Amino acid sequence: DTAVSQTPKYLVTQMGNDKSIKCEQNLGHDTMYWYKQDSKKFLKIMFSYNNKELIINETVPNRFSPKSPDKAHLNLHINSLELGDSAVYFCASSPRTDPSGYTFGSGTRLTVV
């Protein structure tokens, strides 16, 4: 299936831990993103990578570090997790011909306890 797939779907961890969320797309898209959706369902863009190069970096704590090993992958690493990091994180991608035509993954629900 052509899709944006992210793992894990659920992640429960203690404060202070370091964790990673992986994302892969097989759509041949040039740009990949990470979004955060808070408890009020508000989606906010965190990062955008175009062909492995960072092009958007919104106001996000530097504990969050995206890593793009190749055009099809964009992983999110979070250091020293805090309670406020609890949210659903969505990976997305879009093609060069339609930069705002996002295809979203199913989300990773992160719970920090």
Added chain:
Amino acid sequence: KNQVEQSPQSLIILEGKNCTLQCNYTVSPFSNLRWYKQDTGRGPVSLTIMTFSENTKSNGRYTATLDADTKQSSLHITASQLSDSASYICVVISGGSYIPTFGRGTSLIVHP
């Protein structure tokens, strides 16, 4: 500051009824506006895209309108079905940068 406001915040309707969701925005410059449907536990899925010159666009039972002068859009759902229960999110894309501004969504519940 770019903002997208949606109303109502939540809506409950009976199966078979129609409904209209509203989206007002202050994003400038404007590139396009999209409506997304987000089912519980899933990522958002695009329903429609509206560019500056388009007033109305349909996708099955979904019809979106855009008034670029008043910076308003609506999403009309006809003959609602139980599967329409979801959150509907309005997203406005800035011209040039393609940075999205998301609304907080309207939570729609369709009861049998």
